[in-house]
Amino acid sequence: MRQFTPFISKSKYLNGLQCHKLLWFHYNAKDQIPAFDAHTQAIFDQGHLVGELAKKLYPGGIEVARGERDFGKILELSKGALSQRKPLFEAAFKSGNAFARVDILNPVGRNDWEIVEVKSSTEVKDVNLHDLALQRYAYEGAGLSITKCFILHINNEYVRKGEIEPKKLFAKTDVTNEVGDLLRSVPSNLRTMVDVIRQKSFPNIEIGQHCNDPYGCPLQELCWKFLPEHNPLTLYYFKKDKAFELIHDGHLDIRKLPPSVNLGDKQQIQIDALRTGRPHIDKEGIHDFLERIEYPIYYLDFETFGTAIPLYDDVRPYEQIPFQFSLHIVEAEGKKPKHESFLADGKSDPRPGILKRLKKLLGAKGSIVAYNAPFEKDKLKKACDVFTEYSNWYQSIEPRFVDLLAPFKSFHYYNPDQCGSASIKAVLPALTGKSYEALEIAEGGTASLEFLRVTFGDVDEKERQKVRRQLEEYCTLDTEGMAMIVEELGKMAR
Ligand code: SF4
Known part of the structure; x- marks a missing residue:
C-alpha cells in the first residue's frame, strides 16, 4: 500500500517541534482540535496588520497568488514571479515534505534572495529561528539561492509621533548564522515528523512545560483532563517543572502529597486549608x-x-x-x-x-x-x-x-x-x-x-x-x- 506524503508547513513544523502528539492530531484528527479562541484570533489579526505595514518597507513588491487556494497554482505563480526580481510577498515553494510561504522574499544582486520574516513580537525568539530554518530549507531545496535571513520585528523603543513611520516602528535583525546552524537538523526533524504523522494512533506523550512553550497548546483540555481540581499545578508559586515531576510520579492530589515534598509556608497553608475545609485567617x-x-x-x-x-x-x-x-x-x-x-x-x-x-x-x-x-x-x-x-x-x-x-x-x-x-x-x-x-x-x-x-x-x-x-x-x-x-x-x- 502506498503511504501518503504529508506536506509540512512552517506552522506544522513548529507544532511538531513542540509536541509530536499535537502534530499527529493536526493530520489525523483535526476535528478534535478546538477552534482558536478570541484572544488567539486577536493575536493573528494584529499579526496581519503588522505584516501589511511591513510591506511598505518594500515598495514595488508583488503579492503572489493572493486569494488563490489551489496548492499547485500557488507554487506555479510563485515560481513564475521570480523572474521579475522584485520583492515577493507570500511566495510559496516546496522541497520534499517541506512547504513554506515566506512573508517577504527580497531580491539581491542578479540571482540571490533574502528571506524576511515579519513578527509582531518585540524580540527574536528561538521559535522564529526554527520557523526560518524550515523556510530556508524549502526555498533552497526548490533551487533558490538564499544569502541572508532576517526577522523584521517591532522596535519597542519606538514612540509614535504623528503618522506611523514603518522604518522606525520595525527593527531588522540578521539571523543568518543562527538559521544556518538549525538548518542541519531540518531533514531529520522532517523525517521523524512524517513517521509520526503516518502512525495509526497518536504518540503517548506526557503533559509538561512544553504544553505552553512556545505556545499554549489547543489540546490541553483533552490531555490535561485527568488532573483533579487540586493538582500540583495549582500550588501557590510552586515551580512548574517540580509540579510536573510530581504529576509524572503519580502525585495528582495536593492533599495526598508525601511529607518528603518540600513546601513553603504558603503552600502548606493552602494544603492545610484544603484538608480541613476551613479558611486560614491571620487576624x-x-x-x-x-x-x-x-x-x-x-x-x-x-x-x-x-x-x-x-x-x-x-x-x-x-x-x-x-x-x-x-x-x-x-x-x-x-x-x-x-x-x-x-x-x-x-x-x-x-x-x-x-x-x-x-x-x-x-x-x-x-x-x-x-x-x-x-x-x-x-x-x-x-x-x-x-x-x-x-x-x-x-x-x-x-x-x-x-x-x-x-x-x-x-x-x-x-x-x-x-x-x-x-x-x-x-x-x-x-x-x-x-x-x-x-x-x-x-x-x-x-x-x-x-x-x-x-x-x-x-x-x-x-x-x-x-x-x-x-x-x-x-x-x-x-x-x-x-x-x-x-x-x-x-x-x-x-
Ligand atoms: S497538551 Fe501537551 S501533551 Fe497534549 S498535545 Fe498539547 S503539547 Fe502535547
Missing part, C-alpha cells in the same frame, strides 16, 4: 493591613489595552493604555459606596479624559485602594509623564495608594476555594459568594479586545452599546467587589 495580619486604609476610601480599577501598532501619539508598541475606570467611593465607615465611572467614547486618546475626571474625583485625602495597585499606579504615572500638567497631582496622590492584593499574597486570608490563586477573580467569590460567572465580559483580556472591537471595528450601534454596557458591568464589579472584600476583612479583624 493580626488583616488588622495591620486595614490600619493602613483611611476614609474616604476610593476603590479604583483600570481596564487597559496595548497594541503592536500604537494608536495614539506618545505611545510605544504594546504600551498598556487605560480606556476605562470604575471608582467606588466610601466616605465613612458604614456609608453606602458611591459609584463613578469612565469609559472612553470614540477613537481619540482616552488618557486626558481619565486624568481630568480622576483629578476631580479622587479628592485631597483618603486611601486609593486598588487590587494589584502597582498596575494602576504605573498606568497613571505613565499618563502623567506624557500629560505633564498632571505630574504634580500624581506625586501628591501616589502615597495614598494601598494594594488590596497584599493581604492575600501574604496569606493573611486563604480560602480553599481560591485554588492557589490570590487574584480578585478567585478571592471575591471565595470570600463573599459574589462571582464574575454571570457576566458576559468576565476578565480583563476580553474587556480590552471587546473595547477595541466595538470602538475601532465595523460594528453596528446596537452591538456597540451592548458591549459598552457589559464593559461597565465588568469594571464596576471589580471595585464593588473590592469594597465588599474590605468589609469582610473588617469583620474578621474585629
Whole structure:
C-alpha cells in the first residue's frame, strides 16, 4: 500500500517541534482540535496588520497568488514571479515534505534572495529561528539561492509621533548564522515528523512545560483532563517543572502529597486549608493591613489595552493604555459606596479624559485602594509623564495608594476555594459568594479586545452599546467587589 506524503508547513513544523502528539492530531484528527479562541484570533489579526505595514518597507513588491487556494497554482505563480526580481510577498515553494510561504522574499544582486520574516513580537525568539530554518530549507531545496535571513520585528523603543513611520516602528535583525546552524537538523526533524504523522494512533506523550512553550497548546483540555481540581499545578508559586515531576510520579492530589515534598509556608497553608475545609485567617495580619486604609476610601480599577501598532501619539508598541475606570467611593465607615465611572467614547486618546475626571474625583485625602495597585499606579504615572500638567497631582496622590492584593499574597486570608490563586477573580467569590460567572465580559483580556472591537471595528450601534454596557458591568464589579472584600476583612479583624 502506498503511504501518503504529508506536506509540512512552517506552522506544522513548529507544532511538531513542540509536541509530536499535537502534530499527529493536526493530520489525523483535526476535528478534535478546538477552534482558536478570541484572544488567539486577536493575536493573528494584529499579526496581519503588522505584516501589511511591513510591506511598505518594500515598495514595488508583488503579492503572489493572493486569494488563490489551489496548492499547485500557488507554487506555479510563485515560481513564475521570480523572474521579475522584485520583492515577493507570500511566495510559496516546496522541497520534499517541506512547504513554506515566506512573508517577504527580497531580491539581491542578479540571482540571490533574502528571506524576511515579519513578527509582531518585540524580540527574536528561538521559535522564529526554527520557523526560518524550515523556510530556508524549502526555498533552497526548490533551487533558490538564499544569502541572508532576517526577522523584521517591532522596535519597542519606538514612540509614535504623528503618522506611523514603518522604518522606525520595525527593527531588522540578521539571523543568518543562527538559521544556518538549525538548518542541519531540518531533514531529520522532517523525517521523524512524517513517521509520526503516518502512525495509526497518536504518540503517548506526557503533559509538561512544553504544553505552553512556545505556545499554549489547543489540546490541553483533552490531555490535561485527568488532573483533579487540586493538582500540583495549582500550588501557590510552586515551580512548574517540580509540579510536573510530581504529576509524572503519580502525585495528582495536593492533599495526598508525601511529607518528603518540600513546601513553603504558603503552600502548606493552602494544603492545610484544603484538608480541613476551613479558611486560614491571620487576624493580626488583616488588622495591620486595614490600619493602613483611611476614609474616604476610593476603590479604583483600570481596564487597559496595548497594541503592536500604537494608536495614539506618545505611545510605544504594546504600551498598556487605560480606556476605562470604575471608582467606588466610601466616605465613612458604614456609608453606602458611591459609584463613578469612565469609559472612553470614540477613537481619540482616552488618557486626558481619565486624568481630568480622576483629578476631580479622587479628592485631597483618603486611601486609593486598588487590587494589584502597582498596575494602576504605573498606568497613571505613565499618563502623567506624557500629560505633564498632571505630574504634580500624581506625586501628591501616589502615597495614598494601598494594594488590596497584599493581604492575600501574604496569606493573611486563604480560602480553599481560591485554588492557589490570590487574584480578585478567585478571592471575591471565595470570600463573599459574589462571582464574575454571570457576566458576559468576565476578565480583563476580553474587556480590552471587546473595547477595541466595538470602538475601532465595523460594528453596528446596537452591538456597540451592548458591549459598552457589559464593559461597565465588568469594571464596576471589580471595585464593588473590592469594597465588599474590605468589609469582610473588617469583620474578621474585629
Ligand atoms: S497538551 Fe501537551 S501533551 Fe497534549 S498535545 Fe498539547 S503539547 Fe502535547
